[in-house]
Amino acid sequence: MAEILIVDDDSQLRQSFEKLLKQEGHLVRVASSGEAGVAAVNESVPDLVIMDMRMSGITGLEAFRQMRETAPRMSVIIMTAYGTTETAIEATKMGAYDYILKPFDIPEMLALIHQALETSRRSKEHTATREQVSSSTNQLLGSSRAMQKVYKSIGRVAATDALVLIRGESGTGKELVAQAIYKHSLRQEKPLLIINCVAIPDTLLESELFGYEKGAFTGANRSRAGRIEQAAGGTVFLDEIGDMPLNIQAKILRLLQEKQLERLGGGSSIPVDVRILAATNRDLEKAVADGEFREDLYYRLNVVTIRLPKLCERNDDVFELANHFLDRLSAEMEMHNPGLSEDGKEFLVTHEWPGNVRELSNAIQKALIFNRGAPITRDELTQVVGLSSDRHAPSDVSDDAFKAEIRQVLTKHAGENGFEMLMDYAGRLVVGEALEITGGNRTRAAKLLGMSRPTLSARIDKYGLRTHIKVN
Known part of the structure; x- marks a missing residue:
């Protein structure tokens, strides 16, 4: 028999829980507010607390913080009808x-309670936390x-110093996961350095x-510390x-294993204290089999892995994402949000x-521009998505024209800086198209391209x- 404390300001839910858990053979106590729940824990530490997130008075998170000061090893299950990013990570x-999440399935909840009770004496993760990150x-x-x-997964790994490999298709938000881990980590006051390995x-x-x-x-002409060394004490993504x-890859493996690096042209090792987060959209298993990725580095990376779902695997989120992009992009472009x-x-x-x-965000932005x-x-959505996908069609006319231009440049300027040309x-084509779409409005074109207005002006x-656009 276990002692379970139910903390919720919904009297009907408290009564239902009390009846259900007593039938399961548990000793049940109830509290109608976060303050009452904290007092109940201070009086006698239960084996498990089941607590609502939003209550009158202090929130479930604040009550949880106070409870952990008295009982840091106590198991707690949080109930919430609001499954937001920050709530999930913080809890x-x-x-x-x-x-x-409410409403929940009773058998699922009972199974979760059973699992929590079995591990009620197990050490919990580090209790240090920061204030909830603003949206x-x-x-x-x-x-x-x-x-x-x-x-x-982010919540469980954030407060550790573990290496994390983030996997998922392009456009699923891998960098956002890395940023979330960093924001909730013990290194949050130190630098976060983001390095795109294919951009250099x-x-x-x-x-x-x-x-x-x-x-x-x-x-x-002089020695120079690299980016990893410059991020000492912080996080490198x-x-x-x-x-x-x-x-x-071999040098990265040494960094991960020995916490040391060696500068190019140097003969001595330099200790470095950084946390490494990594991401890829590649099939690493195939890359290892093809000899394109080191097997030892693969096993070193593939310890703590967070896999991001494709958007088609999370259809429940599409409206939330679309409405977010509508709100944000219409405000950024100073346009009416048509819904x-x-x-x-x-x-x-x-x-x-x-x-x-990423495709959803781009589609919403283009639709707003033409709306x-x-x-x-x-x-409207079909049109903008079609425009986007047409650019990747192998038989596209513009592709043929571009290929012809490539052949012409490489033939006429062999040995010169053909790539930069x-x-x-x-x-020139991309910037010109952005200006055409926005009617020559530099501010809107810069936002469409994801660059600053001075950068656009320089391009x-x-x-x-200059002669093909309106000055504004």
Whole structure:
């Protein structure tokens, strides 16, 4: 027989729980508020507390904090009708055994209670916590079961110093997971360094990550600490680690195993205290089999893994995400938020979203730009999604034109800086299209491209587009 404390301001729920758990053979106490629950724990520590998140008076989280001062090893199950990102992460990080969404399935709840009671004497996670992070535009969203699992994983791993590998398709939010882990970690006051391993050329990646000594190569007139060394005491997020060159994988493995690095051209090891988070959208198992990824590094990384679901696997979240993007993007672009028509909503849940959350965000942004004030319809969404997907069609006419331009540049300018010339060609097309879509409005075009207005102006000057746009 176990002693269980029920803390909830809903008298009907308290009575139902009390009757149910007594039938299961448990000793049950009840409290009608967070304050009463704290007092009950101070009087006698139960084996398990089952507590609501939102109550009159202090919240369930605040009551939980106070209870843990008296009974840090006590098992607690949180009940909530509001499965938000921060609630999930905070409750789990603080040491809650689990949390469950209302309304819940009775057999599922009884099984959870049984599991919690079995581990009521087990050490909980670190109790240190920070104030709940305020909402921002760069946050994970979604209340689906798939995302609740992600939030729980973040909460359990955040307050440790463990290496975490975040896996998922492009556009699922891997960087947001890394940021959430960092925000809730013990290193939150130290730097977070985000490094995209495919954005830095292979020839520069080693020196960027690990630094170099004076004379290591032509032009190395002084020693320089690399990014990892500069982040000492903080967190380094290695995005797209699956595409990292093999020679640098070996140095990353040494960093993970020995907490040391060696600068390019250096002969001595430098101790480094950083936490490593990594992410990839690659099939690492296949990459190992193909000899493109080190097997020893794979096993070193594949200890604590958080897998992000595809958007089509969390359809329950589509409306929440779409409404969030509508609110945020309409405010950023200083436009009216028209909302969604019924057939527009139907399209959102039936589309497969191969680009995941990023594709949804882009589709909402484009639909807002073309919208004339009425609720966004299925036809509007179909058009903007079609425009997006057409760019990737292998038989697309613009693709053929671009390939022809590539051949022409490489033929006429062999041995010259052909790559940069082609990047400028692509950049000119992209910036020009953004200006065309926004009617030459630089502010809106910059937001559409995800860059600052000064950066856009510099690109306009570089590509000679000034005469083709309106000045504003």
